[in-house]
Amino acid sequence: xxxxxxxxxxxxxxxxxxxxxxxxxxxxxxxxxxxxxxxxxxxxxxxxxxxxxxxxxxxxxxxxxxxxxxxxxxxxxxxxxxxxxxxxxxxxxxxxxxxxxxxxxxxxxxxxxxxxxxxxxxxxxxxxxxxxxxxxxxxxxxxxxxxxxxxxxxxxxxxxxxxxxxxxxxxxxxxxxxxxxxxxxxxxxxxxxxxxxxxxxxxxxxxxxxxxxxxxxxxxxxxxxxxxxxxxxxxxxxxxxxxxxxxxxxxxxxxxxxxxxxxxxxxxxxxxxxxxxxxxxxxxxxxxxxxxxxxxxxxxxxxxxxxxxxxxxxxxxxxxxxxxxxxxxxxxxxxxxx
Amino acid sequence: xxxxxxxxxxxxxxxxxxxxxxxxxxxxxxxxxxxxxxxxxxxxxxxxxxxxxxxxxxxxxxxxxxxxxxxxxxxxxxxxxxxxxxxxxxxxxxxxxxxxxxxxxxxxxxxxxxxxxxxxxxxxxxxxxxxxxxxxxxxxxxxxxxxxxxxxxxxxxxxxxxxxxxxxxxxxxxxxxxxxxxxxxxxxxxxxxxxxxxxxxxxxxxxxxxxxxxxxxxxxxxxxxxxxxxxxxxxxxxxxxxxxxxxxxxxxxxxxxxxxxxxxxxxxxxxxxxxxxxxxxxxxxxxxxxxx
Numbered sequence: 001x002x003x004x005x006x007x008x009x010x011x012x013x014x015x016x017x018x019x020x021x022x023x024x025x026x027x028x029x030x031x032x033x034x035x036x037x038x039x040x041x042x043x044x045x046x047x048x049x050x051x052x053x054x055x056x057x058x059x060x061x062x063x064x065x066x067x068x069x070x071x072x073x074x075x076x077x078x079x080x081x082x083x084x085x086x087x088x089x090x091x092x093x094x095x096x097x098x099x100x101x102x103x104x105x106x107x108x109x110x111x112x113x114x115x116x117x118x119x120x121x122x123x124x125x126x127x128x129x130x131x132x133x134x135x136x137x138x139x140x141x142x143x144x145x146x147x148x149x150x151x152x153x154x155x156x157x158x159x160x161x162x163x164x165x166x167x168x169x170x171x172x173x174x175x176x177x178x179x180x181x182x183x184x185x186x187x188x189x190x191x192x193x194x195x196x197x198x199x200x201x202x203x204x205x206x207x208x209x210x211x212x213x214x215x216x217x218x219x220x221x222x223x224x225x226x227x228x229x230x231x232x233x234x235x236x237x238x239x240x241x242x243x244x245x246x247x248x249x250x251x252x253x254x255x256x257x258x259x260x261x262x263x264x265x266x267x268x269x270x271x272x273x274x275x276x277x278x279x280x281x282x283x284x285x286x287x288x289x290x291x292x293x294x295x296x297x298x299x300x301x302x303x304x305x306x307x308x309x310x311x312x313x314x315x316x317x318x319x320x321x322x323x324x325x326x327x328x329x330x331x332x333x334x335x336x337x338x
Numbered sequence: 339x340x341x342x343x344x345x346x347x348x349x350x351x352x353x354x355x356x357x358x359x360x361x362x363x364x365x366x367x368x369x370x371x372x373x374x375x376x377x378x379x380x381x382x383x384x385x386x387x388x389x390x391x392x393x394x395x396x397x398x399x400x401x402x403x404x405x406x407x408x409x410x411x412x413x414x415x416x417x418x419x420x421x422x423x424x425x426x427x428x429x430x431x432x433x434x435x436x437x438x439x440x441x442x443x444x445x446x447x448x449x450x451x452x453x454x455x456x457x458x459x460x461x462x463x464x465x466x467x468x469x470x471x472x473x474x475x476x477x478x479x480x481x482x483x484x485x486x487x488x489x490x491x492x493x494x495x496x497x498x499x500x501x502x503x504x505x506x507x508x509x510x511x512x513x514x515x516x517x518x519x520x521x522x523x524x525x526x527x528x529x530x531x532x533x534x535x536x537x538x539x540x541x542x543x544x545x546x547x548x549x550x551x552x553x554x555x556x557x558x559x560x561x562x563x564x565x566x567x568x569x570x571x572x573x574x575x576x577x578x579x580x581x582x583x584x585x586x587x588x589x590x591x592x593x594x595x596x597x598x599x600x601x602x603x604x605x606x607x608x609x610x611x612x613x614x615x616x617x618x619x620x621x622x623x624x625x626x627x628x629x630x
Contacts, residue, residue, distance in 0.1 A: 068430070121615050128373050129618060132566050133611045139559070140604030263437060270434040303445025310438035311420065318427035 032278075033188070040180050048176045049248065050288065055180075055187045056245045058284035061268040062194060062277060063237035069275025070198055071230035072210030074127065077118075077134030078265045080141040081111050081235040083257035085242025087145065090160045090252040091153050100165045100247050104186065107243035108236045115235020119228030138262045145254040159253025162246055183244050190237055194277060197233070206230055271313055273322025282321040286313070345588045351477040353584020355546060357484050358539035359554075359561030360568065360576035362532050365491070367570045368508050369528020370421075372432055373562060376439035377536055378554030380416075383443050384409040384537030385544045385553075386451050389458060398461050402541060406534050413533025417526045425522075447551040458544035480542045484577060487535060491573050504528060559603070560587075567610050569623020578622065583610070 036055075040048045064078050088107040092098040118137065125133050145154050154160065164175045171178065197203050205226045208216035217223045246252045264287040271286040272279025294305035317323040362381065366374045374380075388405035392398065420439065424432050462479030495501040506514040507524035514521050540554070547553050560583055568579025587606045594605070614620070 074430075121611070124615050124618050125611075128570065129566060129614055129620075131373075132562060132607075133614065135559075136604065136607030136611050139607065143601050143604050266430075267434055267437060270430050274428065274430055300449050301445050303441040303448075305445075307438040307440070307442035307445070310434060310441070314427065314431050314434055314438070315423060318424065318431045320431075 036184055040177055045174060045176045048180050052180045052183050052248050054281065054284050054288055055183045056241050056248060057268065057288060058281040059187055059190060059241035060238050060265050061272060061283045062191065062280040063234045063241065064265050064269045065275065065277055065280055066194055067230050067234035068269060070203065070210065071206040071227060073227060073230060074131050075134040076131050076262045076266065077137035078238050079257045079259060079262035080137045081115060081238040082242035082261060083141050083145065084114055085111050085239030086246035086252045087154060089243030090162050090246045093162055094160055095153065104240050104243045108240040111239025112232045112236030116228050116232035119231030122231065123224055123227055138259045142254040142258055157254065159251060162250045162252065164250050179248055186244065190240065202226065271320050273320030276322035279321040345592050346585055347473055349585030349588035350581055351473045352587065353581035354477060354481045354484055355543045355557055356560040356564045356583050357577040357580025358542055359557050360564035360580045361484065361487060361573055362536040362539050363561050363565040364570060364573050364576040365535050366528060366532035369504060369532065370525055371508065375436040376443060377532065378558030379440050379443040380533050381536035381540035382551060382554045383447050385540035385549060386447055388541055389456065389549055398459060405537050405541065409537035410530040410534040413530040414526045417529035444551055453551055456549040458549045460545040476545055483542055487538065488573060488577050563607060563610050567613060567620055569620025571624055572622040575620060575622030
């Protein structure tokens, strides 16, 4: 139509978060870590299980955060990668009798490859078009897992039951508690690796692409390579989370990995703050606990209560938990001065 | 060959549903630049309102007009109350807002009208259209209404002051403000119109898929797919996309062995993604040229 319309200087869809603002300071990190290590010693098994799930979803949100907050690509297909990771672990454990800890890196690698390959056609798409493509992947995954050809391996609609591992070396620990500490160790390793990744040359390339793709390519960043790499890394971490999830829940079935999961992970990222890695755990807490809270307030209207709570959060803090952290930081700085 | 022709015809009939919805999707995308995930639920709620009015004895066309007016107003109110305060928030936060709205409307409709499936009347009757068993008079009427809306929208956006102002506000907000267009109200107007078109789509679709709070879920996904396939900047493309998706879906179900109802959606989506990889802005969309 008009000429003016065709020359759009578009604001980037994802805010430019400087990499220093993507992590927590040392003091705060240690305090959070101490809390995560000590709390399980004093609570019941069910709460330990919930905390395990908190870490697992936290990892999945972190993975999406690297993709969206880091490289500016949007995905509604994370549930598909989560499912592939979960099934890889479950099948290796139940059919091949492999040790649960060994299945995780394999799940991560397979998902990395899957994500990297999916990133190839996705290269040509961005924004809503990419959202639709990833959405297609998420809706297709449960149907693919139900297919008759794979039934021998996947257990079809019924899914697979996974045995929960015992604590090794005769440690005096329940299964739940051992699994929690195991998950915590994996999570910390992945978190530290992600922080370092975003600080590295590759991370800077991701962020350059996020902020301005054309400028990034003019600066010599291989846009195609880093975009697919971001997809691969994100899928790989999601796959490890999926594998851990399968072990924690002791069950995989196609209907556990529908588009609802992908949407939850997306909400978790927004609530935690897009591009702020520590926010992932806050977002994960939101998607695990708020639906339960909504249910307890009103059974019939739980969806509406959830919606209203979500609106409250995005009205008060449109930038998610990151905004809270920044405000708190400024307050502390002020107090120190006085 | 006859099987093929019949399947295409049946595809056009289901495609009309998607075309209707896709038109509403494109409408709001033109006005606010986002895909509204709550669009289907808004349409569902409007359809329930019209059903309720008819239960109270209002004749069909009276209920139709009242519902469209109500939806238009409700669309504006939702924008003013919930999304205007988020105008400066990041895009992804807005998307989370749509998801919240979706959850609220779905759950409230479930509480008021419960989840049982209800019959919904059609003004066109449901006898076979021109002697064909595959397409009923209702579906023919639905196609007619979709095309009529398309023509009206075309004239609205091309020849009226408000239509031109809306397009200006959506494509270059700052320049539009400089020439005296109230861009904030243009967005509200866009919401109102999208809600009104959605309500018409809902009332046309309800006799086919039956009325219940989750009736729009599948339709909305296909509607999105149709809109994206046709190109989000083109109402005409959306309608063509709708028919194409309908035909795709039917042919896939007929000719590819072992495809049950459940695999239809993923295969249709995969085809659409393939089309997008070749033509990233959709079939009829204009590619946006970016300046660094």
